[in-house]
Structure formats: structure tokens, C-alpha cells
Amino acid sequence: MCWVVAPAAAQYRHDAAPTALDCETMPCTEVLPGATRFEPVEGAPFVQGFDATGAAVGWVVLSNTVVDVKAYSGKPLATVIGLTPDGVIAGARVIHHSEPVLLVGIPERKLHEFVAQYPGHRAIDTIVVGESSDPDDVSLDVISGATVTALAQNKTILDASRALGVAVGVIDASVVSPGHFINEPTAWSWARMIEEGVFGRLTVTQAQMEVPNPRGNFVDLWFTIADAPQVGRALLGDNDYAFEMGLLEPGQHLVVILGNGSSSYKGSAFVRGGIFDRVHMEQGFNDVVFRDLDYHNLGRLAAPDAPRFREGGVFITRGGPLDPGHPFELVFLGSRYNGQGGFTRDFHEFHAEHVMPTSVYVLDRPELSIWQQAWLNHRYGALALGLYLLFVVSVFIGRSWTTADPKRIKRLHTISMLIGVFGVGFAMKAQPSVTQLLTLVDSLLHEWRWELFASEPLIFLLWIFTFIASLIWGRGLFCGWVCPYGTMTDLLRLVAIKLHIPEFEFPERIHEKARFLRYFILLALIPIFLWDSVLGEKLAEIEPFKSTFLVPFWTRQWYLAGWWILLFVWSIFTFRPFCRYICPLGAGLAIFNSFRFSGPRRRNFCESCTICTRNCEPKAIRPDGTIDPRECLSCMDCEASYRNEQQCPPLIGIERLLTKQATAKLSTHDEERLLQLRDDAKPR
Ligand code: SF4
Ligand code: SF4
Structure with missing residues (x-):
């Protein structure tokens, strides 16, 4: 037996994302107080902790060995989590992340402070980031400026600790996220079941199995949970469905697997009384194995329009917990071809994931994805921002009236700029940045994740607005009227004029050349960001936005604070110097806006x-x-x-x-x- 000795408390920071729990280098003792040694659990990626007297005090898991929650960076927040035998989160510690905003900008301690709120809460508690209308929920404050990271962290800790709790038997799977089957008494047709997405499908080709005849499928498996009458009756017929349902005990379900292909998923060597060794199901840490005693043969399907399958079976999930409300996988293990007409005991493993459609099974309280939770949290802000942007657009739609009086348009402009700075900038902290432009380019070239953009509702709205408004009226609608930093410097110069502070402008020939600088900055940032996003983020700090609206400039490194002060002072003497000469975001918008449908009249x-x-x-x-x-x-x-x-x-x-x-x-x-x-x- 292998014993892992827990290290003393220390600072842990892994440079590369860890893929397995290792209590010699990870803070297991920190997340499971009282544990002095850890013992691996056979066949599982988590460990059990024991105190000095030898009593079991809980378990420790590394989150990314069980859940795949992508944070803002598209990578997981590797978190070590401890769980007590009462199902309480004993501790949590992030040991690796790639979140750009926390590597550059918001101090990393904010994430650790956020995670420190979890110990003491039960894994099955409903913990939400931001507001909740349910008084029984536990509400945690968002990390200002890193909302997506906080939401992803919440999902990571809850999903991983719940999966751990279910696997070690201290949490009942049906309690984690209660739900129920939809009971429609009439059996569905096969066509209806296909339309509703009732089946998962796992296809393994002959070529994938490396058998001599590479054409066709080795197995083609259709699988589903058949507890709902509209599905169960359609597959098994009324009598068999009633009989099988009568065999179920609480927490058990009927799984139907239908197979085509040159080979049998049941296996030619299957012996009665044994375990089906070619198929099983996986969900989180849990395996659901099928035994002969849990199985009945399923011949012709009851639905009249159903196709014929080579074989079929109904299985009762006695071999492990299965939660119909969450994705589960069918796993097929195919023996390797031995090159001489037979098969070895070496296996190819194939997985197919499926989630039951909401027309068959619904969660009593639907789980919100990260972007849905973000919109819920920001609904009032999004509404206020929407109304403000509508106001700006109205000024331009009604410009024959708004510009008919020079004082009127000036007043409207000033009002808009004040809302831009104090509302959008300081209150909503929704200053768009060139990093979003760079992330967009990166996503287009690599992996497109629209949820990434939708997870920042206010910024998302601003970009939609900027894109549409710029096409019509030019980028000035954003830059001139809304952009928090740009409007702040505009207002600064207006105040300076009122105070009779003299103006400083470059001579024309220098201005003409200097205005191209921002394009060079943008064009340099794009390849750097694509090559190394963290370095790109660091260089994008040429934008003083974070130091203005997210992290006070005086708390930042001396060169960032110095840069902020320099730009601020320059803006007192010169009209928007950052916008006109440096801003890479403005440059990107300007390139996009070489044309507009409706500029000022001439x-x-x-x-x-x-x-x-x-x-x-x-x-x-x-x-x-x-x-x-x-x-x-x-x-x-x-x-x-x-x-x-x-x-x-x-x-x-x-x-x-x-x-x-x-x-x-x-x-x-x-x-x-x-x-x-x-x-x-x-x-x-
Ligand atoms: S140029 Fe840059 S800082 Fe200036 S208004 Fe436009 S986006 Fe904002
Ligand atoms: S061209 Fe007209 S609308 Fe544009 S910035 Fe100059 S004065 Fe304003």
C-alpha cells in the first residue's frame, strides 16, 4: 500500500497545469485540516485523509481530474479541494490558473480570498456568485473586474466537491440536483425520439479497431435512459416497460443500449452471471457497470417505425449511481486485433457523451451556465447600459434637431461623457479594451467560444453597440461619446479650458506622423498576443484603463502608476492625447471605420x-x-x-x-x- 506523507503548510504555485493529485507537492493538509497522511483510493484519482490517530477525516481531490470547467482563459482553474465525511467543503486552494486579468492587473490574492469563502459550506448548498432571489442560497461577492473567473471558480469547486461526495457515498446524487422525468403517457414514435434527441450514439469503425476489413462499423451503439413512459413504452412496449419499472429501486434507472455493426457490444465471450466487460457508463468519478443480473434482452422495438437493430438490451443501473440530469458517457472497450484473425486482451476505449433532453428529464432548479449566471447578475446594469446607449443613438437619429442648436448638442455630449466616465467606467467597470479585440482575433484563429464573450454582459453589449453604430455613424459614437477613458480625458481638457490652462499641441508635421503610432502599437500587439497571451496582456497595459477603473493606479507597479500620471497630466494640456496617438483599441476601431454610412454633413x-x-x-x-x-x-x-x-x-x-x-x-x-x-x- 502506498502512503503519501502530507507536507507542512507552504506556498504552492505550480507553473504548469497539474493533471494529477500529488499530496507531496500540493496543499492537501491545508484543504483538509487535521489530516496528517493521505492514502490513495484504489482506482480513483482522489485520496483519503487520516488524522494522527488513524481516523479518516475526509477526502481530497484535484478539480480538473473530475470536471472540465473552462474559465476566461479557456483553461481550468486547478483547485485542490477537501471534503469531510459530512459532505462539507473543508478547504479549497487554487494551485494553477491562466487567467490573464489575474496575471496582469487584479491581484491574485483576490482569487484566493474568494476561494477562502467556501470552507464550512456543504457541497450541496446552492452557492451563487452575485445576487440570488432565494434567501436560502449562499451569495458570494464577485471579484470585481474578473466576474467570469469567479463564476468559473464557483462551478469548479461545487461540481468537483459534489462529484467527490457522490463517489465516496457521502452525497446522494439525486440530492445534488433534484429533477424528475416528464411523464407523457403516450409512447413516442421513433421519429419523435430522434427529433427530441433521446439517444446518445457511440460509433466505432472497423478502421478504428484496426481489423483487416476497414469498411463499415465495428459497433454502432444507441443508448438512452428509458424511465420516462413516452420513451420506455416506445422501446419496450407497455408490458415489459411496466415489468422493468417494477424492478427499480430508488435511485436506479433503466438504460437501453441498441447495437449494430459487425461486432456485439455484449461480447462473444460473455458468460452468464458475469459482468458486461465491453460496455459501461461513466459520470464524473462514477462507473456504472452492468451485470448479467441487471440485464434483459431487448429484441424488436415496440415503436412501429423503429428500425431493426442487430441486438438490444435493457439494463438496471445497480452497478453505480447515475444522475439523469447531467451528462453521462457510454464507454465501449474493444479488444485489439492480434493480426492473426483473433483479438488480444488489450483494449481500445471509446467514449460518447449524452445528456437527456429536457422533454424527458428536467432539473427542478435548472443550472445556469457561466454566461447565463453572468447575465442574471448584471441584468440591471445591462438594462441601464442599454437605456444609455439608446439615448446616444437617439441623439444621432434625431441629429437634425439635436445639432440645430450648438448649445443643445454640446450639452447632450457632455451629459453622455459624464455617464460614460462615471456610469460605464467607475460604476459598471465596463471599459472595453484592446485585449478583447486581441482575444477575438485569437478565438477566430484558434477555438471560437462565443460564451467567452457573452460572459461579460456589459462589455458584450458595448461591443455589439460599437460594431453596429460604427458601421452607420463611425467609431466616434463610441470613442467620442461613450468610452470611459476617452471621455474622461475629454472632460479633463474641458475643465482645463475653463481654468485657462494653456493648450499644448504638436506642430502639424509631428502630429501627422505621430497619429500613426497607435496603428503600429496595435499591429505589434496582435502577433505578440497570439504568441504569448500573458505577455500580450502585459504589453496591453499601455492602455491606462485598468489603472483607472479596476485597480487604483497608486496601488500598481511604479511604471504603470507613472505612465498613468503622465497620460493624465498630458491630457490636461492636450486634447485626448492617448486617443489620438497611442490607443490601440481606437486604432482597431479606426481601421474598421475607414468607411461609414453617415458622417457629419458637409x-x-x-x-x-x-x-x-x-x-x-x-x-x-x-x-x-x-x-x-x-x-x-x-x-x-x-x-x-x-x-x-x-x-x-x-x-x-x-x-x-x-x-x-x-x-x-x-x-x-x-x-x-x-x-x-x-x-x-x-x-x-
Ligand atoms: S481612442 Fe481609445 S481611449 Fe480614446 S475613446 Fe477611443 S477607445 Fe477610448
Ligand atoms: S469632424 Fe466634426 S464631428 Fe468629427 S470630430 Fe471634427 S468637429 Fe467633431
């Missing part, structure tokens, strides 16, 4: 006039009077001037001549001038 006369050009802070108006959509921040000052009869020269001229015409006949020169002015005033 007249033929704009080429000869510099009124708008002089007032355009980001210098987006070209010498020919056209607007560069990549530079424009959609402040709409120029459109207000465009409509302003006291400011726009052709409108002033037309108005003057029309007033004159009302009292006297215009001279030929005046008429020609009026024609010219009307031409000048035409929209481009």
Missing part, C-alpha cells in the same frame, strides 16, 4: 472655409473640407456649425440676400451671388 463650401476645421479638436477635417472617419470623434460640432445660420458663411450670405430681397429688388450681381451661395450651401 457642404460644397467646406473646402474654402476653415471654421469647422479650426474647431475640430481631433483635427479630423482635411484641407479639402472632407472628414477622415478614422480621426473623427463625432462630437457633431461641425454639424452644428453646418446648420448654424449665424456661423456657416453660405447660410449667412443667403440669409442676408433674402432679407434684402424682401424689401428691394436684388441687383444682377446679388442674384448671381445668391445662386453661387446656394450652390456653395449644397450638401456634399
Whole structure:
């Protein structure tokens, strides 16, 4: 027998994701207080802990040996968890993660503090991250700025400790997530069962088994749980279904396996009284083996439209717990071909996962996925953000009215910027970042996981908004009106102007070159991020966003704090210097926005006039009077001037001549001038 000696408490940090529990290097004693030694449990990846007197005090498991919960990084949060014989979580410790936001930005201790809330709670307790409407639930605070990580961590600890509890018999599988079969008295047709997704399917080809004739299937297995009458009756017929159901004891179920193919899933060497060694089921740590005593042959299926199968069987799950509310796997073990017409005792192992459809089995309290829980947690924030974005869009939809008065559009702009900074930025902490753009590129090139993006509801909404609004009105709708950091620096300069703080601008020739810097930064970040996402995240700290809205700049490394202060001071003297020269996110949006359907209005006369050009802070108006959509921040000052009869020269001229015409006949020169002015005033 192999005894594992527990180490004294220490700091544990594995550089590579561990794949097996090892109490010599992992904090087993920390998560199972009182245990002084650990003994492996035969055939299981977890260990049992004993105190100094030799009494069993619980079990320890490494989460990623039993559950596959992907966190924000797409990788698991490897967590060592201890469970007492009462089914109580004794301790939990994260020993490895790849969460970018915790490697760069939010201190890692926040995750450890979050995990430290679990000891003392029962594994079967309903523990939710964020709010819950049920007073019996245990609510944990989210990790601000790392919501997805917190949700994934919660699921990791609960799923792993429950699976451990069920495996060692201290938790009843049906209590973990109670549910019930839907009872429809009428048997379904075969076609209906296919449509509803009643069957899992495990197909093993001849080629996979390396037999001489590689064509066709070795086995083609259809499997399901047949407790629900609409399924059981359709497969077994009324009488056999009633008979089999009468044999079930609490917690047991009927499993039906139908087989086609050149080989039998029951095995040619199957002996009566023995165990079916070619098939079994797996769920978490649990194996469900099938014995001869648990089996009845199933010949022709009762559903009239059912196809013929080579063989079939009904099994009672006496060989281990099976929870119909969660995914389970059918495992087929196929003997290796020995190359001489026979088979060896070496096995190929094949798995197929299945989950029963909700038309057959429902959980009494449906489990929310990480992204669903995130939306539930942020529902009010999402609503508030949606209303705010609707307000911004309305300003642009109704721009003939909103820009008709220069003061009106300025006021609306200022209101929007204030909400952007204090609402979206400081309150919601929903500042979009270039790292999301980089993650998008990475996902498109590697593995697409839309849940990853949907798990950050506010950021997700902002990106949808930015994508659609930018196509129509340009990126200025986001950058100019909503972006928390951009609007903060805009407001900063407005205050500086009120305080008569002088302006500093680069000379034109330097500005023209410097504005390309942001594109270089973006183009450099993309390959670096794809090569090493953590390094990419670190370099993306060129964005001062985290130091502004997530982690106070004064708590960060000196160079990040210094960078933040430098940008802040620069923004007092210069209009949005970060946006105009450095921001890689703005650069990405600008590239996307080389075209827009509806920019600020322009007249033929704009080429000869510099009124708008002089007032355009980001210098987006070209010498020919056209607007560069990549530079424009959609402040709409120029459109207000465009409509302003006291400011726009052709409108002033037309108005003057029309007033004159009302009292006297215009001279030929005046008429020609009026024609010219009307031409000048035409929209481009
Ligand atoms: S350029 Fe960058 S910081 Fe500026 S408004 Fe746009 S996204 Fe925000
Ligand atoms: S003034 Fe400049 S930034 Fe503002 S809308 Fe016109 S072109 Fe765009």
C-alpha cells in the first residue's frame, strides 16, 4: 500500500497545469485540516485523509481530474479541494490558473480570498456568485473586474466537491440536483425520439479497431435512459416497460443500449452471471457497470417505425449511481486485433457523451451556465447600459434637431461623457479594451467560444453597440461619446479650458506622423498576443484603463502608476492625447471605420472655409473640407456649425440676400451671388 506523507503548510504555485493529485507537492493538509497522511483510493484519482490517530477525516481531490470547467482563459482553474465525511467543503486552494486579468492587473490574492469563502459550506448548498432571489442560497461577492473567473471558480469547486461526495457515498446524487422525468403517457414514435434527441450514439469503425476489413462499423451503439413512459413504452412496449419499472429501486434507472455493426457490444465471450466487460457508463468519478443480473434482452422495438437493430438490451443501473440530469458517457472497450484473425486482451476505449433532453428529464432548479449566471447578475446594469446607449443613438437619429442648436448638442455630449466616465467606467467597470479585440482575433484563429464573450454582459453589449453604430455613424459614437477613458480625458481638457490652462499641441508635421503610432502599437500587439497571451496582456497595459477603473493606479507597479500620471497630466494640456496617438483599441476601431454610412454633413463650401476645421479638436477635417472617419470623434460640432445660420458663411450670405430681397429688388450681381451661395450651401 502506498502512503503519501502530507507536507507542512507552504506556498504552492505550480507553473504548469497539474493533471494529477500529488499530496507531496500540493496543499492537501491545508484543504483538509487535521489530516496528517493521505492514502490513495484504489482506482480513483482522489485520496483519503487520516488524522494522527488513524481516523479518516475526509477526502481530497484535484478539480480538473473530475470536471472540465473552462474559465476566461479557456483553461481550468486547478483547485485542490477537501471534503469531510459530512459532505462539507473543508478547504479549497487554487494551485494553477491562466487567467490573464489575474496575471496582469487584479491581484491574485483576490482569487484566493474568494476561494477562502467556501470552507464550512456543504457541497450541496446552492452557492451563487452575485445576487440570488432565494434567501436560502449562499451569495458570494464577485471579484470585481474578473466576474467570469469567479463564476468559473464557483462551478469548479461545487461540481468537483459534489462529484467527490457522490463517489465516496457521502452525497446522494439525486440530492445534488433534484429533477424528475416528464411523464407523457403516450409512447413516442421513433421519429419523435430522434427529433427530441433521446439517444446518445457511440460509433466505432472497423478502421478504428484496426481489423483487416476497414469498411463499415465495428459497433454502432444507441443508448438512452428509458424511465420516462413516452420513451420506455416506445422501446419496450407497455408490458415489459411496466415489468422493468417494477424492478427499480430508488435511485436506479433503466438504460437501453441498441447495437449494430459487425461486432456485439455484449461480447462473444460473455458468460452468464458475469459482468458486461465491453460496455459501461461513466459520470464524473462514477462507473456504472452492468451485470448479467441487471440485464434483459431487448429484441424488436415496440415503436412501429423503429428500425431493426442487430441486438438490444435493457439494463438496471445497480452497478453505480447515475444522475439523469447531467451528462453521462457510454464507454465501449474493444479488444485489439492480434493480426492473426483473433483479438488480444488489450483494449481500445471509446467514449460518447449524452445528456437527456429536457422533454424527458428536467432539473427542478435548472443550472445556469457561466454566461447565463453572468447575465442574471448584471441584468440591471445591462438594462441601464442599454437605456444609455439608446439615448446616444437617439441623439444621432434625431441629429437634425439635436445639432440645430450648438448649445443643445454640446450639452447632450457632455451629459453622455459624464455617464460614460462615471456610469460605464467607475460604476459598471465596463471599459472595453484592446485585449478583447486581441482575444477575438485569437478565438477566430484558434477555438471560437462565443460564451467567452457573452460572459461579460456589459462589455458584450458595448461591443455589439460599437460594431453596429460604427458601421452607420463611425467609431466616434463610441470613442467620442461613450468610452470611459476617452471621455474622461475629454472632460479633463474641458475643465482645463475653463481654468485657462494653456493648450499644448504638436506642430502639424509631428502630429501627422505621430497619429500613426497607435496603428503600429496595435499591429505589434496582435502577433505578440497570439504568441504569448500573458505577455500580450502585459504589453496591453499601455492602455491606462485598468489603472483607472479596476485597480487604483497608486496601488500598481511604479511604471504603470507613472505612465498613468503622465497620460493624465498630458491630457490636461492636450486634447485626448492617448486617443489620438497611442490607443490601440481606437486604432482597431479606426481601421474598421475607414468607411461609414453617415458622417457629419458637409457642404460644397467646406473646402474654402476653415471654421469647422479650426474647431475640430481631433483635427479630423482635411484641407479639402472632407472628414477622415478614422480621426473623427463625432462630437457633431461641425454639424452644428453646418446648420448654424449665424456661423456657416453660405447660410449667412443667403440669409442676408433674402432679407434684402424682401424689401428691394436684388441687383444682377446679388442674384448671381445668391445662386453661387446656394450652390456653395449644397450638401456634399
Ligand atoms: S481612442 Fe481609445 S481611449 Fe480614446 S475613446 Fe477611443 S477607445 Fe477610448
Ligand atoms: S468637429 Fe471634427 S470630430 Fe467633431 S464631428 Fe466634426 S469632424 Fe468629427
